[in-house]
Amino acid sequence: MIWQIFPAFLLMILLSLGAAGIYFSQVLQKFYLQETVGNLSARSILLEDAIEPLLVREDFAAIQNLVNRLGRETETRITVVDTEGRVLGDSDEDPRRMDNHSSRPEIRTALDGGVGNAVRYSHTLNRNMVYVAVPIRHDGVLVGSVRTSYSARSIEETLAGVRSRLIFGGLGVAVLAGLISLSISRRISRPLVRMKEGAERFAQGELDRRLPVVGTEEIAGLAEALNQMAAQLDERIQTVLRQRNEQEAVLRSMVEGVLAVDADERILRINSAAGELLGVDPRAAEGRMIHEVARKADLQRFVARALAGNRPVEGDVILRGEKGELYLQAHGSRLLDSQGESIGALVVLNDVTRLRRLENVRRDFVANVSHELKTPITAIRGFVETLLDGALDSKEDARRFLEIIIRQSERLQSIIEDLLSLSRIEQESEKGGIELQEGPVRAVLLSAIQACEPTAQQKSVELQLVCDEALRSRLNAPLLEQAVVNLIDNAVKYSPENSVVLVQAMSRGDQVVIEVRDQGRGIAREHLPRVFERFYRVDKARSRKQGGTGLGLAIVKHIAQAHGGRVTVESEPGTGSTFRLHLPQKK
Template sequence: MTSRRFIWKIVPAYLLAFGLGTVGVAWYVGESVRQVVDPADAGAAVSRIYWNTMLGGLIMAVVSVVLTLVIFSRHVQRPLRDLQATARRYASGDLGAVGRSSPEVQEVADVTDAFEDMARNLDEKIRAITRHANERQAVLASMVEGVLAVDADERIITINSAASRLLEVEPESAHGRAVVEVIRHPKLQIFVGRAARSDASIDDEITVHVGDEQRLLQVQGAALRDGEGHRVGVVAVLHDVSRLRQLEGIRQQFVANVSHELKTPITAIKAAIETLIDERPETDAARRFLPLIARQSDRLHAIVEDLLTLARVEQDGDRQQFPRQTVPVLPVLRASAETCQAKADAKGVDLVVEADERLEARMNTALLEQAVVNLLDNAIMYSPDRGRIELRAARADDGEMSIEVRDHGPGIEPEHLPRLFERFYRPDRARSRDLGGTGLGLAIVKHVAQAHEGRASVDSTPGVGSVFRIHLPAA
């Protein structure tokens, strides 16, 4: 019922109490008047009438209050107590609980219905959150990569099975504890701290010792953000690349050994052919085929040399064994241009070198010169006769230094750019074969840049030209 109906239900109780009280007062007054037989007793009678009236009114008030409390307890207080008990069951997690009675006061019934609707909605949302959490946990548990998530205080909030195996950590005991307490690998602790301070994603390779075994982990870290984009921690993904690097080392060693074994017979073949050519062969077949054999042996010799260079750069770069020092950049650019000057002059190509004499970088001079020579050699090869090639070096605002080689050749189609630094990849195989080259020059450039903790990049527009860059980190 509504509050208005509730009031109308209380009014008759008041009227009944009032009527009973009035009857009682009238009875007391009648008794008092009847007892007055002597005018001398009038004063006492009036006094008795007064007190009897007061007593009747008090009785009427008490009866009214009692009736009101009985009605209030039945229609309001009992449903409120039931609602209170239901709310306590909701608070304890029993969202399926419902009230034991149906309140007659409409407002109380509305509150009860609102409570039950709220409980149903909460139950549905909690079930959905639980389901999503279980799905996420299943995904993390099935991942080969290790996943480690920490909060803003660098306390572990998630670590999956793969990460616990890689780091020899018990997931149950690690939850909520600081990284430095659980993970006994200083380099990984430092990496988590770097990721927490960095606004961008970072990656690194970390060697960890697990028992007697040494593992090489490729780690990628990024900020962990909430739904509003606020940083709340760090997530790190760990890849165990130990086996992959072992196979890569075997491959590099195999290439180096084969290249060394091929170099000696190729040198002997070249010497023999040059001797035969110098003796001026008499037959037409000899005059036709000996120069062809000489060109192909030169090409094979160049491929072997490039393979040896690439193997050396990869091995020394991985082990950080080649020396580096901070030196001026301009002499390196000039030396590279002088190396390629004869080839440029043969095509009438103008080589322009531009760099600030005060510009310095931490580098291995021989390796960087080899990389720049490779870029210049490519640019000359694909430039038109009497063209122009610019070789520049400059430092950006963030401290990164870039060396760029710009040509005005045919350019490269966009679909070829992502694979351009792969071994033996050629955008135009027929033209590349006619122009020569080993297909390893740009791969060497990439590995030289990586050995300097930098990178190589290219921008190209078909019909306009290409710009190749070597990016070196701030000194």
């Protein structure tokens, strides 16, 4: 910055000195000329009295002698002319060889009765001369003119010396003034440079640093103003950052998807929940068109509705992807700027897939339980009506019908007991009423195998147990035994005769895994995600024929969840199935 101030100062000084030098040189030149002309005029007037009588007597020789003597003594050229301009005497040249001087401006002025002066080049002496001519009168009558002249070279040499002194003095003054201006420039530019550096730091975000308030009143005031500006900017930026962080935290913590678009359907903001729902990267999605990011026709139509409407809109959006259908409940409203003009739309997406699935499960459960209860009730009623219609008269038919009624009653009782058991497990689990105590796992598995042994023997199915005596876990022994009994009972039912059902338990990391593996027909892949649903049957006819209620695996799942664990299944058609209970080993 100093090289922007100092050259201007230096140029101003040089121009000022140059103008002053030229002015004073001209003034001095004019002064010297005026002094020379005045001096020559005085000499001419003094010569007038001496030459006038000689000129009247026409004593030209005396005039020549006089001007020669006075010219040498005064170092002045003296010329005498008559009224016709003829040279009568000259101190430097022979008058007879000199031209008529009536055309000389100073002579012409003198012959007209005035005092003439001129500065011109003398062809006789070959140099510039200063001429002054005065008239010579006798009794008031003009009889001639006397002219004195002085070489201008002396004046020029004097002026040249003065000019050289002026130049050297001016250079000295210029150097001194340049140093002073350099010092002043540094004094001015140093705080300006500091303020420039400070402003650059402010622009880079270093708003906590302050500028020193030094220098002149104006510069100190500017520094103070910049410091106040930085403080206000820092406060405002911190406020904006705090608000942005709060908004980001809110958006990140929201389970609802938030999507903001402008009037051209270009994404302005999208939170992580919306990115997860739409399967996109939020950072990569911002600034792109909605149809480029999410090729979902339902979503695009809803966004268009939100942009076109003047009121909030609601609707359902179904997204279809690799993981199946995703049901979203969408709420849309316009985005307004500070002037109340619409600049886009805000869409909030709620994932209601689980609710829809629960609704479907509830409907399926109601339908299934109604169907399961209807079947034995219908059978009991039908056979009772048959008996009342006369079948009691046949002892053999009556006995057979009563046996059927008993079996259907037992089936109805099993369904109700399983439903009550499932309900009880859910309620106790939600209330935290299921007490878990650390105990041996082998004893529970052995009790479950003993309970299922009679059924296994009827089908010639061997039950094998593999479990370390030292294996322990936090468990509720009656509930865990019920879950294992359900798994073993299913394995026995769906295993061929003379096969093996393996029950084993092992420790895997921080879990205890209980496996029940059979050699039955297996389960197709499409049925595996739903086998733990209530009343879900892979083969409905076969399941009912074998006496299942359709609630056994659902009970197993809820018992595992009550223990803080889970249940999984692996199976392929023709290779059997493996059900696993994953229980936490420690609290």
